[in-house]
Amino acid sequence: MTEVDLIILGAGPAGMTAARTAAEGGATVLLIDEQTSPGGQIYRSIQNVSDQRAAILGPDYGQGRPLAEALDHSNISVDYAATVWRVDEDGSVVYSIGGQARQAKGRHLIVATGALERPTPVPGWTLPGVMTAGAAQILLKSSGIVPERAVLAGAGPLLYLIACQLITAGFPPALLVETQTRGNFFKALKYLPGALRAWPYINKGREMLRQISEAGVPRYTGAKDIVIAGDGCVAGIAFTVAGRRYDIACETVLLHSGVVPNTQITRSLRLDHDWDDRQLCFYPRTDDWGVTSNPVVSVAGDGAGIGGATAANLGGKLAALGALKALGKIDATARDAKAVPLRAALSRETAIRPFLDTLYRPADDLRKPADDVVICRCEEVVAGDIRRYAKLGCTGPNQAKAFGRSGMGPCQGRYCGLTVTEILAEANGLPPSDVGYYHIRSPLKPVSLGELASLADDNNHEE
Amino acid sequence: MSSEYAIIGGGVVGLSIAHGLLGMGKRVAVYDEGDNAFRASRGNFGLIWVQSKGLNEPAYAKWTKRSAVAWQNYADELSEGSGLDLSLHQDGGLDYHMSEETLASTAASYENLKQNLGGAYPFEILDHKALKKAEPGIGPNVAGAILHHEDGHVNPLRLLQALAMEVRRLGGVIRTNTHVGNIEAAEGGYKLTLEGAKQAFAERVVLSAGLGAMDLGPKLGFKAPIRPQRGQVMITEKLPPLMNRPASKFRQVNEGGVQIGASQEEVGLDDRETLAITAGLARHAIDVFPALSKAKLVRSWSALRIMSPDGLPIYQQSISNPGAYLVTCHSGITLSATHSRFLPLWLEGHADTPDLTPFSEERFDVPAA
Amino acid sequence: MFQRLDDPSADDVSFTFDGQQLQARQGENLAAALIAAGVVSTRSTPVSGAPRGPFCMMGACYDCVVEINGETVQACMTAVTDGLQVQRVTGGVDD
Numbered sequence: 039m040t041e042v043d044l045i046i047l048g049a050g051p052a053g054m055t056a057a058r059t060a061a062e063g064g065a066t067v068l069l070i071d072e073q074t075s076p077g078g079q080i081y082r083s084i085q086n087v088s089d090q091r092a093a094i095l096g097p098d099y100g101q102g103r104p105l106a107e108a109l110d111h112s113n114i115s116v117d118y119a120a121t122v123w124r125v126d127e128d129g130s131v132v133y134s135i136g137g138q139a140r141q142a143k144g145r146h147l148i149v150a151t152g153a154l155e156r157p158t159p160v161p162g163w164t165l166p167g168v169m170t171a172g173a174a175q176i177l178l179k180s181s182g183i184v185p186e187r188a189v190l191a192g193a194g195p196l197l198y199l200i201a202c203q204l205i206t207a208g209f210p211p212a213l214l215v216e217t218q219t220r221g222n223f224f225k226a227l228k229y230l231p232g233a234l235r236a237w238p239y240i241n242k243g244r245e246m247l248r249q250i251s252e253a254g255v256p257r258y259t260g261a262k263d264i265v266i267a268g269d270g271c272v273a274g275i276a277f278t279v280a281g282r283r284y285d286i287a288c289e290t291v292l293l294h295s296g297v298v299p300n301t302q303i304t305r306s307l308r309l310d311h312d313w314d315d316r317q318l319c320f321y322p323r324t325d326d327w328g329v330t331s332n333p334v335v336s337v338a339g340d341g342a343g344i345g346g347a348t349a350a351n352l353g354g355k356l357a358a359l360g361a362l363k364a365l366g367k368i369d370a371t372a373r374d375a376k377a378v379p380l381r382a383a384l385s386r387e388t389a390i391r392p393f394l395d396t397l398y399r400p401a402d403d404l405r406k407p408a409d410d411v412v413i414c415r416c417e418e419v420v421a422g423d424i425r426r427y428a429k430l431g432c433t434g435p436n437q438a439k440a441f442g443r444s445g446m447g448p449c450q451g452r453y454c455g456l457t458v459t460e461i462l463a464e465a466n467g468l469p470p471s472d473v474g475y476y477h478i479r480s481p482l483k484p485v486s487l488g489e490l491a492s493l494a495d496d497n498n499h500e501e
Numbered sequence: 502m503s504s505e506y507a508i509i510g511g512g513v514v515g516l517s518i519a520h521g522l523l524g525m526g527k528r529v530a531v532y533d534e535g536d537n538a539f540r541a542s543r544g545n546f547g548l549i550w551v552q553s554k555g556l557n558e559p560a561y562a563k564w565t566k567r568s569a570v571a572w573q574n575y576a577d578e579l580s581e582g583s584g585l586d587l588s589l590h591q592d593g594g595l596d597y598h599m600s601e602e603t604l605a606s607t608a609a610s611y612e613n614l615k616q617n618l619g620g621a622y623p624f625e626i627l628d629h630k631a632l633k634k635a636e637p638g639i640g641p642n643v644a645g646a647i648l649h650h651e652d653g654h655v656n657p658l659r660l661l662q663a664l665a666m667e668v669r670r671l672g673g674v675i676r677t678n679t680h681v682g683n684i685e686a687a688e689g690g691y692k693l694t695l696e697g698a699k700q701a702f703a704e705r706v707v708l709s710a711g712l713g714a715m716d717l718g719p720k721l722g723f724k725a726p727i728r729p730q731r732g733q734v735m736i737t738e739k740l741p742p743l744m745n746r747p748a749s750k751f752r753q754v755n756e757g758g759v760q761i762g763a764s765q766e767e768v769g770l771d772d773r774e775t776l777a778i779t780a781g782l783a784r785h786a787i788d789v790f791p792a793l794s795k796a797k798l799v800r801s802w803s804a805l806r807i808m809s810p811d812g813l814p815i816y817q818q819s820i821s822n823p824g825a826y827l828v829t830c831h832s833g834i835t836l837s838a839t840h841s842r843f844l845p846l847w848l849e850g851h852a853d854t855p856d857l858t859p860f861s862e863e864r865f866d867v868p869a870a
Numbered sequence: 871m872f873q874r875l876d877d878p879s880a881d882d883v884s885f886t887f888d889g890q891q892l893q894a895r896q897g898e899n900l901a902a903a904l905i906a907a908g909v910v911s912t913r914s915t916p917v918s919g920a921p922r923g924p925f926c927m928m929g930a931c932y933d934c935v936v937e938i939n940g941e942t943v944q945a946c947m948t949a950v951t952d953g954l955q956v957q958r959v960t961g962g963v964d965d
Contacts, residue, residue, distance in 0.1 A: 072929060072947070079928055090875065121929075121947075124776060132776065154930055164933075166911040166923030173927035180927075181895075181902035182875040207875060270921050271910045289871060300930075308773075415925075415933065418917045430665045431511070431677035434536020440543060441662045443756070448738060448799050448932035474536055479774050481798055483929075484738060486941065487761075488794035491784035495777055738942060739916040757916055795941045 042066040042115075043365050044358075045131055045144030047122055047303065050078020051347045052339025052354035053150035054105040059358035061113035064367045068142055069109065069116045070133055076106040076116070078152055079172060080347045082179045091182055094206045096199075098242075098347070099179075105351070124480035125149075125303050129334045132480075132493070139489050146334050146361045149304060150354060153297040153340035156319070156400060157453045158192055159407045162266030162275075163293060164415055171200045171294035184209045185290040189275050191215040191264055192295040193398040198246040200292065205253045212288055213256040215264060215277050217295070217401045226397035233393035235386050258284065262403065266291050295400040298456060299341045305478035307332060313471040316395045317344055318405065319456060320475055326381075327360025328353060336360060344395075349387040352380050405460050413461070414454040416447020424458055428465035435459055435476050448484050451476040504530040504674065506848075507693055507703030509681050509717065510710035512542035513657070513833040514840060516664035518707055518848075520579075521841035523671035525849065530703065531668065532693065534713070535678040539772060541711045542833060544732050544804020546762055547657040547754065548747055549589075549835045552596060552624060552649035556610050559617040560859035561813050565832070566621070567855075568839035569651045575838040576655065582670060583663040587655050588755040594652025595627075595636070595748040597643055597789050604645050611647065623650040638743045640791040646748070654747040656755055657834050664837075676701075681710075684720055686822055707848065709828045711807050712770075722821030724862045727829055729770055729805035733778045734762035737796040744790070751786065759793065761786045764803075774801045806831040810865055816847065816857040827862070872905050885954040887912075887936075894950040901927060901934045901946035904956075912936055912945060914960040935959050 044060050046053045049071035057069045077084040081102025092100060109116055117135065124132035130143040155170040162168065171190060177183045184204055188211045190197050201211050233240065250257065261277040268274065274287045298319035301311060310323040310331040321343045328336040338357035339350035359376055362368040407413065409422025423442045424432075432438045435445065435458045444458055445451040451458075455476050463470045481490070506522055508515045511533025519529045534540075551569050555561030569591065576589040598604035608626050615622035627635060628645045635648070668675060676695075683694040690704035708714050708721065718725025739757030753759050764778045779801050787794045807829050809815050814830035826848055830836055839855075847854045881893035885900075887909060894903035901924040904912055911921035912934055924934040927946045934945040937957040945956070 074949070088876070094875075126776075154928075155926070164920065164922060166921050169924065170926050173925060176927040177872070177902050177905065178875075181899050181906070183872050183902050183906050184875060185872050209873060271923070415922075415931065418915060418920070427662075430662065430669070431533065431675050432536075433678045436536045436543075440658055441665075443658070446800060448797070448935070449930060450800070452930045453926075477802075479801055480776070480779070481801065484797035484799050484932075484942075486794065487737065487783040487786055487796050487798055490780050490798055491787050491794070492780075493776060494780040494784040797942055 040068060040140070040142040042068045042142065042144050044068070044146050044148065044361050045070065045129060045142055046148045046150055047125070047131070048078060048150035048152055048339070049073070049076040049109070049116065050080060050150060050152050050339060050350065051102065051105060052152070052350040052357070053078065053148070054109060055351045055354035056148050056150060056338055056358040057114050058108040058111060059355045060361055061111040063358065063362040065113065065362060065365055067114045068144065069114060070120045070122060070131065071116070071118055072121045074119050076109060077102050079176065081106070082176055087179060088182070091179065094203055095179060096203065101347070121483050122303070123482045123485045125307060125482070127307055127332055134485055134489055137486060137489055139493050146336070146364050148328070148357050148361060149335065149337045149341055150339045151300050151303060151341050153344060154300045154452055155294060156296045156298045157413070157457050158293040158295045158400070158404055159411050159413045159421070159457055160264045160266060160293070160404065161408070161411050162268065162272070164412055165266060165268050165272050166270070167268065167272030167289055168266055168291045168293060171196050171292040174292045175200050175203065178203060178207065185292070187212040187288060188290040188292050189213055189215060189286060189288045190292045190294070191261070191275065191277070192293050192404070193218045193400060194294055194296045195243060195394065195398070196297070197294050198243065198250060201255060202246050202249050205249060205255065210253045210255050213258065213286065214250070215261045215275065216257060216259045217261050217264070217404060218398050219260040222397050222399060226393050229393035229396055233390040236390035239390045262401070295404050296398060297340065297344055299343060300452070301341070301475070302450065302452065302478050302482050304330065304337060304341070305475060306480060306482060307335060309335065311475070313469070314343070316392065318400065318460075326356070328357035329360055333364070345388050345391065349384055352384040352387065355380050356384070405457060406464055413457045414444035414447065416449050417443040419444040419454075421457075421461055424461045425465050428462055432462065433466050433468065434474050435462060438462060439476060445476045450478065450482070502530060502674070502701040504528045504703045506530070506705050506707060507532060507691065507701065508707045508709060509684070510708070510713060511675055511677065512540060512709070512711060513545065513661060513664070513837055514828060514830065515707070515709040516661070516668055517837040517840035518709060518828065518844055519668045519673050520664055520671070521845035522848070523668060523673050524841070525845055528672070529668070530674040530676065530701065532679050532681050532695070532701070533675060533677045534680050539712055539770070539805050541804050541807055542661060543802065544734065544806065545657050545834050546734065546760065547654050547752060547834060548594065548749070549591065549653045549655055550594060550749070550832065551651040552594065552611065552647065553749065554832070555813070556614050558811075558813060558859060559614060562614055562618060562622070564839060564855070565835060566651060567843065568836050569653070571838040571842050572653070572655070575841060579660070579663040579667055583666040585659050585663045585666075587659045587663060589653065589655045591651070591653030593648050593650045593746055594654070595646040595648055595746050597639070597646045597748055597750070599642060599644055599788060601644050604647070608647060624648060636745055638790050638792055640789060643789055648746075652747065654752050655834065660834065660837065681717065684717060684825075690824060705824045705826070705848070707826045707828055711829070712805060714827060714829055718827060721825040721827070722819045723817060723827045724865060725827060725829070726862070726865050727807050727809055727815070728767070730808040730831070731766040731768050731772065731803055732763035732806055733774050733782065733801060733803040734760060735779055735782060735798055735801040736760045737793070738799050740796055743792060751789065758799065759796065770805065772803050772805055774803045814860050815862055816844070816860040817862045871908055874906055883950060883952040885950050885952070885956060887956045888958050896952065897949045899946060900936070900948040900950050900956065903950050904945060913958055919960070
């Protein structure tokens with residue numbers, strides 16, 4: 039059992055900066071990540087990419103490099119290819135490397151496991167050839183593989199980023215199918231003045247749209263009734279814009295309708311969560327230092343609320359400062375002084391969120407699809423099943439799980455939890471905050487019985 | 502809201518009773534809490550288990566056997582009404598033993614019960630060789646098993662869903678997300694105070710609220726000497742067929758996963774799963790079925806059973822409040838058939854009522870010094 | 871389909887998927903290697919037998935599970951080594 043001052047889960051921007059900040063503050067840090075190298079998803083493979091790939095990915099991606107290099111500090115040890123499958127309330131962690139169990143305990147724990155892409159249940163989304171937009175980006179970052187003539191569908195700035203990266207790589211997408219409407223835009227306008235504080239992002243957005251336009255990639259906005267079709271794999275995508283139905287042949291569809299906090303660990307710890315009506319997701323309740331309803335557990339980065347890489351960087355530093363104070367390595371005055379510029383920068387970084395969240399708010403039919411659409415990919419439960427369970431008295435996702443097995447598969451609700459919560463909320467006329475979310479328990483990721491058994495106390499051979 | 506029967510608690514016990522009462526033409530309302538209640542029904546194992554029950558109380562063994570015999574017809578009726586297949590299999594069940602000593606002593610206790618039941622207790626002792634023929638997947642360290650031919654298993658989630666559908670289809674009213682805060686005698690029956698200060702009325706009340714009986718029971722004059730007992734359960738990824746019969750601690754569910762459990766822990770109202778117990782369960786599973794060592798555990802969960810002091814059910818009509826009944830047990834799946842078929846006869850004071858006096862609360866009286 | 875940005879002739883290891891020999895880079899992501907090799911569907915679901923392929927590439931969705939040495943593993947969390955033998959998962963794991 040490894041014992042350290044601080045355990046950090048996740049080596050993305052929040053985790054990497056938290057590790058360095060805490061290490062410099064005198065804390066011993068164990069950083070654990072399930073990939074084979076640091077970066078999380080946004081800076082995935084940052085230490086392994088060729089210059090050619092880095093150029094395609096753009097200058098923002100390069101910002102991850104110094105963060106990864108900063109992990110080289112005597113107070114930091116990093117375990118890679120490590121899958122965390124159990125976290126306990128006292129800050130102890132069980133993880134798996136190469137099928138072998140390891141245990142570690144920290145006096146404080148920072149959860150920096152980031153975000154997941156929001157499930158985008160459209161008809162045909164389970165066909166081979168459909169992936170998340172993030173998946174395409176990972177294929178590019180980690181392996182230098184790109185789709186030919188992909189169709190990008192959904193809403194959100196990540197669609198534009200990936201479109202631009204594909205264009206730069208020489209394989210422009212066939213088209214963009216975007217679900218945001220003029221109505222979204224008008225509602226978002228009231229947030230634009232505030233968003234102008236983050237004007238570099240607005241500029242970046244405009245630059246991306248310009249690049250997409252110059253590359254001749256068509257954009258269809260206000261798209262509805264998206265259907266992906268094919269026999270055994272994707273053959274095409276259909277959608278409606280302004281009353282006209284389009285049918286496009288393609289082999290690859292990249293879906294994206296935003297990212298949401300990954301709450302598996304925080305849920306397994308039974309921490310308090312709140313529902314964000316603008317971002318349409320749950321997030322763990324945290325104070326200014328990222329501390330949750332368990333005083334030894336903090337959350338930093340997108341896992342605490344979607345804000346992007348730079349916000350995650352700042353949040354990681356703030357969480358580390360909070361942890362240093364909790365560990366007695368820094369006093370409150372010094373902690374607060376260091377936090378001042380971080381908070382100012384964080385406020386600027388997150389200024390654009392209300393505008394973006396409103397503009398790219400995922401459409402209702404992307405979150406609460408028609409009855410025959412699969413919403414639990416693992417167990418192949420359809421939306422209509424969930425509505426039926428609501429009629430049978432299911433007011434929450436755990437009863438729906440008991441009736442229909444949604445959430446019982448290996449992904450443990452990562453790609454159906456929010457959908458089930460929202461469908462039940464609508465069916466029962468309740469707010470999502472009242473409906474709640476799946477109960478999440480260890481193992482956080484499937485683990486072999488052999489590995490679990492290796493941790494059995496030799497005294498308790500058989501009860 | 503007014504009914505002949507108010508059933509407090511919409512888990513497997515309450516719904517089974519409601520189903521039976523509706524079949525007798527009664528007007529029934531079921532009051533159930535919400536998604537975050539303890540819901541012991543979530544912790545069940547899916548076994549319809551005769552062996553090991555009532556070793557010290559033959560009446561319980563008989564009650565259990567009666568339920569097992571009634572299960573096929575009960576399942577057929579639920580299937581026909583709901584359209585759901587309950588995956589009922591009653592081809593016998595196994596109790597694995599890792600040592601000859603425990604195998605022999607358990608067999609001796611079964612033999613003793615068999616005598617008390619006049620021989621109606623069909624079990625066999627399988628030594629390792631015989632067991633290996635029946636279950637090729639077992640490991641070399643398994644000493645043997647006891648096979649009881651009346652044991653079986655069912656898909657408990659389908660059972661719950663079928664009951665929920667059938668109770669509604671037969672005209673029962675189910676109020677979910679509805680905590681019952683108080684029950685008091687009123688003219689002609691009982692007044693229930695619900696959430697939001699709403700009220701409901703019923704001529705009779707059946708308290709099948711699991712751990713909720715600790716709070717509501719005394720209001721109706723019950724001792725309700727129940728306590729929570731935690732059981733942790735786990736299930737693997739879907740696997741090719743590995744087990745022919747269910748066992749007390751293992752069963753391969755019809756969807757393919759192997760379910761492993763359960764613990765028996767006295768930890769109060771703590772329904773968390775723990776590393777120590779799940780690791781121990783995994784170790785035992787591999788001892789019995791070595792091929793499980795590579796199988797991936799996908800989920801573990803735990804639930805709080807309702808335990809009486811001697812582990813037997815409690816069926817009690819309130820002495821101070823006739824028309825109020827307490828029903829509690831920890832074998833809700835096994836007894837579901839009898840709770841639908843025969844318990845309502847007792848509630849109604851029917852001529853064919855089963856004799857449930859061995860299960861009254863009176864057995865818990867401490868004799869006067 | 872999918873193209874490699876780097877020189878495709880630089881493929882330097884081979885592995886098999888359901889007995890079919892495929893080329894990849896040493897140590898590359900198995901899911902990426904399968905996609906680059908044109909394998910679209912890497913498993914069939916246990917519930918309905920529906921075809922699935924890699925979806926999230928970040929170890930979260932479990933749609934890319936394959937069988938290696940009698941164990942189900944996520945292809946997107948596995949590195950290719952020379953001679954690696956990978957099987958499709960259809961229903962349960964075959965021992």
